[in-house]
Amino acid sequence: MLDRKLCFKALVGSHNYNLQTEESDKDYKIFFYPNFDDLYEGGKFTRALVSDDEDVEYHDIRKLPNLLFKSNVNFMEVLFSEEYEVYDEALFSKLFSLREEISKINLPYFYDACFGMFLRKMKEYHRDKEKDLAKKTYKHAMSAYRILDFLERFHNNSFSSFKQAIQYDLRDSARELLLNIRNGTYAYEQLEIMIEKKINQVKLLEYKYKSFEVNNDLKGKLDLIVKESVKRALGLK
Structure with a gap:
């Protein structure tokens, strides 16, 4: 990755949700610009690096518009870190300003x-339950419950704040419930x-989520933002 320009690095995972424990590592996603060889060969690379205190995934910025359009919540999260x-800054500020629409x-x-x-x-919960791996089993259960709770919270705030839906205040009883699930209570x-x-x-x-129209115009705008940023990063006209 050292021969590729970086776009931005974002914290993801439990620290964003305010659900981290003392054992929680910090997880990051880093987006980078392709180099000329990537463009010429058509490659879009992803790489994961793991250390004792943090896990980092590297992603080609050209993948981001499609990931956001497919509403991959793990990537949507990078705009609300x-x-x-x-x-x-030029690329990041454009994406950040559009994050609620996105x-x-x-x-x-x-x-x-x-x-x-x-x-x-x-599926992971049942797999590790069968293996009698209680620690992993309860972690999967918390993640599963949290995803459902997020869908409910996002709906309940009328889809006005992704961050409010994904993040748990210290006084939120749902936070205590989720941590109790993880702790095997x-x-x-x-x-x-x-x-x-x-x-x-x-x-x-489900009916409410599926009553909304897909915003194809915004997808086109994201494609253009990233395309122009790649051209600028590589010094292309």
């Missing part, structure tokens, strides 16, 4: 993407009843 290192760019797909993430976390049977109840609540919101 608690910690940034900005290397290209969070609603494709709400029908957003619902499906989040629910799909929930199902993956539940609830027996598996009780926990699964709680999750099933949450599923039923969130399924009632």
Whole structure:
């Protein structure tokens, strides 16, 4: 990555949600500009680096518009982070100024993407439950419940604040519940009843998410912002 210009670095994960524990590492996503060889060969690289205190994923900035359009919540989060290192202020300021619009760019797909993430976390939950790996099992359960809770919270604030929906205030009773899930306070049977109840609540919101139109104009704007920024970074006309 050293031969590629960086765009920005954003904190992601539990520290953004105010759900970190003493054991939580810091996770980051770094976006970079392609070099000439990337453009010529058509490659869009992703790389993960892990150290004792932080995990870092590197992503080609050209991927970001599609990831946001597909409402990948793990990438949408980079526009609402608690910690940034900005290397290209011009690009970052344009994306940041549009972040609330971007969070609603494709709400029908957003619902499906989040629910799909929930199902993956539940698959991991059942896998590690079978292996009797309680620590991992409860972490998966918390993640699964949090994703459903996020869909409900985002709906409840009328899709006006992604950050308010994803982040838990210290006084928020939902924060205590989620940390209790992670800490293994609830027996598996009780926990699964709680999750099933949450599923039923969130399924009632599907119609609302899917009543919104997809914002194709904004997708075009994001494509153009990134395209112009890549041209500028590489000194192209």
